[in-house]
Amino acid sequence: MSTLLCVTVDNFLTDEDRAFLAGYDPRAFPPVAVTVDLVVLTVRESELCALLIRRGEPPQRGRWALPGGFVGPDETLDEAAARELAEETGIRPGAHLEQLATFGDPGRDPRMRVVSVAYLALVPDLPMPIAGTDASEAHYRPVAELGGNGAGLAFDHGRILAEGVERARAKLEYTGLATTFLDEPFTVGDLRRVYETVWGVPLHAANFRRKVLSTPGFVEPTGEKLATGRGWAELYRRGTTAHLHPAIPRPPS
Amino acid sequence: MSTLLCVTVDNFLTDEDRAFLAGYDPRAFPPVAVTVDLVVLTVRESELCALLIRRGEPPQRGRWALPGGFVGPDETLDEAAARELAEETGIRPGAHLEQLATFGDPGRDPRMRVVSVAYLALVPDLPMPIAGTDASEAHYRPVAELGGNGAGLAFDHGRILAEGVERARAKLEYTGLATTFLDEPFTVGDLRRVYETVWGVPLHAANFRRKVLSTPGFVEPTGEKLATGRGWAELYRRGTTAHLHPAIPRPPS
DNA sequence: GAAATAGTGTCTATAAGACAATATTGA
DNA sequence: TCAATATTGTCTTATAGACACTATTTC
Numbered sequence: 001m002s003t004l005l006c007v008t009v010d011n012f013l014t015d016e017d018r019a020f021l022a023g024y025d026p027r028a029f030p031p032v033a034v035t036v037d038l039v040v041l042t043v044r045e046s047e048l049c050a051l052l053i054r055r056g057e058p059p060q061r062g063r064w065a066l067p068g069g070f071v072g073p074d075e076t077l078d079e080a081a082a083r084e085l086a087e088e089t090g091i092r093p094g095a096h097l098e099q100l101a102t103f104g105d106p107g108r109d110p111r112m113r114v115v116s117v118a119y120l121a122l123v124p125d126l127p128m129p130i131a132g133t134d135a136s137e138a139h140y141r142p143v144a145e146l147g148g149n150g151a152g153l154a155f156d157h158g159r160i161l162a163e164g165v166e167r168a169r170a171k172l173e174y175t176g177l178a179t180t181f182l183d184e185p186f187t188v189g190d191l192r193r194v195y196e197t198v199w200g201v202p203l204h205a206a207n208f209r210r211k212v213l214s215t216p217g218f219v220e221p222t223g224e225k226l227a228t229g230r231g232w233a234e235l236y237r238r239g240t241t242a243h244l245h246p247a248i249p250r251p252p253s
Numbered sequence: 254m255s256t257l258l259c260v261t262v263d264n265f266l267t268d269e270d271r272a273f274l275a276g277y278d279p280r281a282f283p284p285v286a287v288t289v290d291l292v293v294l295t296v297r298e299s300e301l302c303a304l305l306i307r308r309g310e311p312p313q314r315g316r317w318a319l320p321g322g323f324v325g326p327d328e329t330l331d332e333a334a335a336r337e338l339a340e341e342t343g344i345r346p347g348a349h350l351e352q353l354a355t356f357g358d359p360g361r362d363p364r365m366r367v368v369s370v371a372y373l374a375l376v377p378d379l380p381m382p383i384a385g386t387d388a389s390e391a392h393y394r395p396v397a398e399l400g401g402n403g404a405g406l407a408f409d410h411g412r413i414l415a416e417g418v419e420r421a422r423a424k425l426e427y428t429g430l431a432t433t434f435l436d437e438p439f440t441v442g443d444l445r446r447v448y449e450t451v452w453g454v455p456l457h458a459a460n461f462r463r464k465v466l467s468t469p470g471f472v473e474p475t476g477e478k479l480a481t482g483r484g485w486a487e488l489y490r491r492g493t494t495a496h497l498h499p500a501i502p503r504p505p506s
Numbered sequence: 507g508a509a510a511t512a513g514t515g516t517c518t519a520t521a522a523g524a525c526a527a528t529a530t531t532g533a
Numbered sequence: 534t535c536a537a538t539a540t541t542g543t544c545t546t547a548t549a550g551a552c553a554c555t556a557t558t559t560c
Contacts, residue, residue, distance in 0.1 A: 030326045031284065032285055032286070032287050033285070034285050034287070034357065034368050071357065071368075073283045073359065073366070074359055075359070076357065076358045076359065077355065077356075077357045077358075077368075099354055099355065101352055102330065102352065102355040102370050103330075104287065104324065104329065104330045104370070105329045105330075106326065106327055106328070106329065113326070115287050115324075115330075115368065115370075117355050117357070117368075187539085188539080188540095189538070189539070204522095204523070204524075205538080205539080205540090206524090206525090206539090206540075206541080206542095207522070207523060207524080209539080209540070209541095210522095210540095210541090211521090211522085214521095227530090227531075230530070230531050230532065230536080230537045230538040230539080231529070231530040231531055231532095231537080231538050231539045231540085232529095232530065232531080232538095232539075233538080233539060233540090234539085234540090246520095246521075246522095249521095249522065249523090440512085441512080441513090442511070442512070457549095457550065457551075458511080458512080458513090459512090459513075459514080459515095459551090459552090460549070460550060460551080462512080462513070462514095463513095463514090464548090464549085467548095480557090480558075483509080483510045483511040483512080483557070483558050483559060484510080484511050484512045484513085484556070484557040484558055484559095485511095485512075485556095485557065485558075486511080486512060486513090487512085487513090499547095499548075499549095502548095502549065502550090
């Protein structure tokens with residue numbers, strides 16, 4: 001194992017400088033790396049899927065992990081997350097990206113103290129143009145196949161994924177975010193299938209339709225109809241309302 | 254300004270070790286400090302108040318700031334937050350403490366890159382036994398007096414405080430957390446005043462009472478009555494239900 | 507007695523949830 | 534034809550919100 005030395009060059013400091021740095025001596029705390037990890041969720045083929053990358057490097061080599069990387073010295077956390085999302089999935093305008101939570105247990109990464117700020121992204125199901133900055137595999141994998149709390153993921157990524165999934169499930173209730181899983185235009189049936197997939201429960205189609213269309217700003221009609229599947233269906237775009245009043249009730253279990 | 258040198262002692266490394274550390278050379282990213290900042294909220298005299306500390310050290314000296322400190326090398330983030338809370342307010346069993354969000358904009362602290370994990374604590378209004386690890390002033394100050402987004406606070410603490418207040422307001426809707434603002438036992442009127450204070454709106458007393466008592470697990474009756482104020486009032490303890498179904502409706506505006 | 511608070515009863519509007527029924531298209 | 538989906542109509546139940554009223558204590 002290698003050793004890290006952090007040395008403060010504090011010759012020629014004034015008393016004011018010393019006071020200024022009081023409590024900020026780097027020797028007082030070990031080096032810490034700050035990263036962003038992404039929980040990128042999408043809905044494909046009636047399954048809620050997360051973007052995972054198979055690790056090609058030693059710690060946890062071969063296991064699936066969340067995409068992520070270091071926060072650059074001049075980046076905000078949001079910018080670092082947006083950059084990683086663009087690198088991993090290609091830029092998707094309209095994709096939703098929000099901070100999820102921060103994970104910093106000592107020992108969560110065997111190499112050093114790593115504090116990871118997790119972000120949640122909700123993206124439509126598009127053919128994946130992963131550029132693969134490193135040559136590692138990247139796939140959307142159904143979260144249901146990953147077992148309880150994403151067991152089997154590298155590091156503590158199973159827990160991070162579980163929190164991201166729960167956040168997404170909760171936010172569908174009281175925001176219009178479900179539309180960010182869909183390409184425009186979409187039908188009310190498409191939107192209902194997003195809810196059913198993310199929540200894992202069947203919804204009453206007639207009541208769901210009434211609820212969505214009676215919520216101002218949730219979806220906007222395009223005036224066109226799509227004659228695919230059985231029957232025809234009216235087409236909609238995303239609305240502008242972020243908060244739903246009242247919420248879409250989430251059935252128990 | 255002093256200079257920080259971080260040197261990796263990488264003589265005698267095997268190829269495996271070098272691969273292990275690939276991408277983790279500390280020279281690849283500047284030193285980062287990780288801290289926890291606390292948004293400690295309480296309700297006193299019909300005002301929502303936050304615990305603030307007047308800075309006694311140069312950057313932003315004399316301005317009000319959130320309590321906080323460094324994350325120790327062997328602490329989890331939660332442990333660091335709990336330690337800081339105990340140091341600043343004295344240990345309060347039953348106090349609610351949850352991670353709020355992480356703030357890491359470059360330049361948010363003029364000394365160095367500081368990534369701060371903010372926590373939200375909801376505590377009852379008790380005589381404050383602040384031990385004051387440093388000799389700085391600490392006070393509960395009404396958030397309404399701090400102006401929009403806590404203008405005037407040091408660093409970006411105004412924004413952090415605003416997010417904490419908004420989180421608290423939102424959580425009163427769908428959790429039983431309002432009870433953590435109260436000492437036990439309490440009356441339904443006490444609980445209603447917590448809602449009215451945090452939300453800043455008057456609530457219908459009769460409907461509120463019905464709502465609270467009809468929500469299983471929100472509060473538990475003690476069987477005793479308190480003959481203070483006008484009339485008598487039944488006394489309750491905190492219930493065990495974390496999630497309210499259905500939520501306590503929050504009036505608009 | 508007046509004022510303030512606790513507590514009960516009741517009514518209305520709204521929304522959720524369930525069921526029925528029709529229309530349209532693909533197999 | 535049948536099966537599947539979209540869409541509309543209607544009914545029941547639960548709940549929010551409003552108002553009226555009583556009881557009890559302090560001033």
